[in-house]
Amino acid sequence: xxxxxxxxxxxxxxxxxxxxxxxxxxxxxxxxxxxxxxxxxxxxxxxxxxxxxxxxxxxxxxxxxxxxxxxxxxxxxxxxxxxxxxxxxxxxxxxxxxxxxxxxxxxxxxxxxxxxxxxxxxxxxxxxxxxxxxxxxxxxxxxxxxxxxxxxxxxxxxxxxxxxxxxxxxxxxxxxxxxxxxxxxxxxxxxxxxxxxxxxxxxxxxxxxxxxxxxxxxxxxxxxxxxxxxxxxxxxxxxxxxxxxxxxxxxxxxxxxxxxxxxxxxxxxxxxx
Numbered sequence: 001x002x003x004x005x006x007x008x009x010x011x012x013x014x015x016x017x018x019x020x021x022x023x024x025x026x027x028x029x030x031x032x033x034x035x036x037x038x039x040x041x042x043x044x045x046x047x048x049x050x051x052x053x054x055x056x057x058x059x060x061x062x063x064x065x066x067x068x069x070x071x072x073x074x075x076x077x078x079x080x081x082x083x084x085x086x087x088x089x090x091x092x093x094x095x096x097x098x099x100x101x102x103x104x105x106x107x108x109x110x111x112x113x114x115x116x117x118x119x120x121x122x123x124x125x126x127x128x129x130x131x132x133x134x135x136x137x138x139x140x141x142x143x144x145x146x147x148x149x150x151x152x153x154x155x156x157x158x159x160x161x162x163x164x165x166x167x168x169x170x171x172x173x174x175x176x177x178x179x180x181x182x183x184x185x186x187x188x189x190x191x192x193x194x195x196x197x198x199x200x201x202x203x204x205x206x207x208x209x210x211x212x213x214x215x216x217x218x219x220x221x222x223x224x225x226x227x228x229x230x231x232x233x234x235x236x237x238x239x240x241x242x243x244x245x246x247x248x249x250x251x252x253x254x255x256x257x258x259x260x261x262x263x264x265x266x267x268x269x270x271x272x273x
């Protein structure tokens with residue numbers, strides 16, 4: 001392994017990606033647009049965006065880097081570029097580290113840009129310093145890059161590489177604790193969740209957002225769901241705001257308007273029934 005060969009491989013990958021504006025848009029622009037959409041979705045509930053915004057800063061880069069890395073690496077293999085590179089006097093470790101460094105640089109750029117949009121433009125706040133959140137967002141993007149490089153070895157076509165997204169990434173999103181607290185899952189689901197890397201990435205982001213020193217076990221969505229029944233019950237019809245005296249007064253008023261000969265005594269007896 002030589003540093004020159006590794007640097008040359010990483011530079012070639014970066015130059016190749018620079019000539020592909022759609023890939024750059026997918027890496028940099030799409031996560032920022034998704035964070036902006038989440039902010040507008042909860043425009044009237046700022047507290048909700050503050051709760052879910054920080055974990056999403058790590059989720060969106062992970063997903064986009066997974067797709068870009070897996071598809072790009074598979075394209076290198078199917079087009080014959082990787083075979084021609086292996087025919088050169090280069091070690092396999094040089095190629096692997098070159099690709100990893102190039103995609104890690106893109107992951108760093110993506111994490112910094114997404115964090116700038118969230119904290120600088122959308123007013124996202126967290127208990128931990130902003131630099132910690134940015135570092136965690138970059139780490140999640142690097143995690144997506146590593147998973148993409150690993151799973152691209154098992155795909156033979158780009159369609160198969162895309163199918164790894166719902167097969168491998170979606171279960172991690174469902175079981176990481178974002179939608180349902182891990183303590184409320186079935187025991188076997190908790191064991192599966194403990195084996196998934198994004199579970200720990202989400203836990204780190206949640207702790208950084210709330211300033212907690214230990215996992216509370218309740219994600220942002222679960223806290224919202226726990227508060228929603230009380231608000232629904234307070235606004236539901238037929239509750240504490242609409243009691244029997246209102247119906248008694250309404251019945252008496254209707255009796256007075258429809259029967260001009262009704263005596264006060266009959267109205268009281270009818271209302272008591």
